[in-house]
Amino acid sequence: MSAALDPTTRLLRACRGEPVDRPPVWLMRQAGRYLPEYRRLRAGIPFLDMCRDVSKAVEVSLQPVAAVGTEAVILFSDIFVPVAGMGVALDFAPGPVIADPIRRLDQVEALALRDPRESVPYVFEILRRLRAELAAQRLPLLGFAGAPFTLACYLVRGKGDPERRYEELHALMRDAPEVARALLDRLAEMTVQDLAAQVEAGAQAVQLFDTWAGLLSEAEYRDWVLPGIRRIVAGLDRAAAPLILFASDAPHLVEIMAESGCDVLSIGARVEMAEAARRVGRKVSLQGNLDPAELTGSREHIFARVRAIAAAAAPARGLILNLGHGVTPDTPVEGVRAFTAAARSLGNVGNGDVP
Numbered sequence: 001m002s003a004a005l006d007p008t009t010r011l012l013r014a015c016r017g018e019p020v021d022r023p024p025v026w027l028m029r030q031a032g033r034y035l036p037e038y039r040r041l042r043a044g045i046p047f048l049d050m051c052r053d054v055s056k057a058v059e060v061s062l063q064p065v066a067a068v069g070t071e072a073v074i075l076f077s078d079i080f081v082p083v084a085g086m087g088v089a090l091d092f093a094p095g096p097v098i099a100d101p102i103r104r105l106d107q108v109e110a111l112a113l114r115d116p117r118e119s120v121p122y123v124f125e126i127l128r129r130l131r132a133e134l135a136a137q138r139l140p141l142l143g144f145a146g147a148p149f150t151l152a153c154y155l156v157r158g159k160g161d162p163e164r165r166y167e168e169l170h171a172l173m174r175d176a177p178e179v180a181r182a183l184l185d186r187l188a189e190m191t192v193q194d195l196a197a198q199v200e201a202g203a204q205a206v207q208l209f210d211t212w213a214g215l216l217s218e219a220e221y222r223d224w225v226l227p228g229i230r231r232i233v234a235g236l237d238r239a240a241a242p243l244i245l246f247a248s249d250a251p252h253l254v255e256i257m258a259e260s261g262c263d264v265l266s267i268g269a270r271v272e273m274a275e276a277a278r279r280v281g282r283k284v285s286l287q288g289n290l291d292p293a294e295l296t297g298s299r300e301h302i303f304a305r306v307r308a309i310a311a312a313a314a315p316a317r318g319l320i321l322n323l324g325h326g327v328t329p330d331t332p333v334e335g336v337r338a339f340t341a342a343a344r345s346l347g348n349v350g351n352g353d354v355p
C-alpha cells in the first residue's frame with residue numbers, strides 16, 4: 001500500500017488521468033447559503049459587495065474546508081463579476097439581472113476588453129491570499145469562469161429563465177447571427193484573459209461553467225460554442241492548470257464536449273457515469289455526477305451512491321467526485337459531510353495504481 005497523496009497532487013493527477021490512491025472530492029457551490037456561517041457573514045451585504053470584499057471572500061471560500069471537509073477550495077466570486085468589469089450594469093436578485101439586455105452590435109462593441117487585473121483586481125487578490133492560506137494543508141485552489149454561451153444566455157435575456165430555455169439568445173442566433181457571434185467572441189476573449197490572470201494569481205486548476213450548453217443540439221454546439229471553448233483552451237497554459245468543462249444537463253453533448261481539448265468533463269446527473277466513461281474513453285477525465293437532491297438522503301444512501309459512481313467510473317482515465325450541479329440552499333450540511341466522507345472512505349477504484 002502506498003502512502004496517501006496530498007490533496008493537490010491527488011486532484012491534479014485525477015485531472016490528467018494519472019494514477020491516484022482514491023478520487024478527490026469537492027462540490028460546485030460549496031460556499032453558499034446552505035452553510036449557516038455563510039448566511040451569517042453575508043447578512044445585510046449585497047452579493048457583489050461580498051465578491052469585492054477581499055477578506056470576506058477569502059473567509060467564505062475557506063468555510064467549506066472546516067464545515068464539510070471539501071478537498072479543493074474554489075474562489076468565491078461569480079461568473080458575472082468579470083462581466084461587470086466589462087462595464088455591464090448588473091445586479092443580483094439573487095441571480096444576475098442585466099439593466100440593459102444586449103441585443104445590438106453597438107452594445108456588444110461597448111463591452112470593454114480591459115485587463116481583468118485592472119477592471120476586477122480584487123479577484124486576483126483573493127486568489128493570492130487563498131493560495132498562501134492553503135499552502136500548509138496542500139489543498140488545491142480552483143479558479144473559474146462562465147463560458148461564453150452561458151454568459152450570453154443571461155446577457156441577452158437580461159435575467160435567469162425559470163423555464164430554463166433562454167429563447168432570446170436562440171432568437172438572436174437565428175435573426176441576428178452577426179450580433180450573437182460578436183457577443184460570443186467578445187466573451188471568449190475576455191475569458192481567455194481572465195483565466196490566464198487567475199492562473200497567474202495562483203489558481204491550480206480552472207473550471208469553465210457552461211451550465212446551459214445542453215440547450216443546443218450537437219450541430220449547434222459545434223457551430224456556435226466549440227470554437228470559443230477551443231480558443232479558451234488554447235489560451236490557457238494547461239501544464240500550469242488543467243481545465244474542467246461543465247454543463248449541467250447535456251447528455252447528448254458528452255462526446256463533442258470531450259473534443260474541446262479540456263482535461264476534465266464535468267457531467268450532470270442525467271447521464272450515467274458508466275455510460276459517460278464508455279463514451280469519452282481515455283480522452284478526458286470525468287467529474288460529477290451525483291444529483292444534488294441525493295444529499296437529502298441518509299448517510300448510508302450517500303455512501304452507496306458514491307461507491308456506485310466510483311465503480312462506474314473505473315474504466316475512465318480519472319474521476320473527481322462532485323455533484324451534477326451546484327449544492328442548493330436547502331441542502332442539509334450533514335448530507336454534504338457524508339458525501340466528502342464517502343469519498344475519503346474509498347480505496348483505489350481502478351483508475352491505475354499509485355506508483
Ligand code: CP3
Pocket residue numbers: 027028029030031032033042047074075076077078079080092094095096144150160209211248326
Ligand atoms: O461554487 C462556488 O462555491 C464558488 C462561487 C460561485 C458562485 N456562483 C457564487 C454564488 C460560482 C462558481 C458561481 C457560478 C455561477 N453563477 C453559475 C454557473 C454555475 C451554476 O450554478 O450553474 C451561474 C449560472 C451563476 C449566475 C448566478 N449567480 C445565479 C443564477 C445566481 C442565483 C442562483 C442562486 O444560487 O441563488 C447567482 C448568485 C450566487 N452566486 C450566489 C452564490 C453563493 C447566491 C448569492 C446569495 O448569497 O444570495
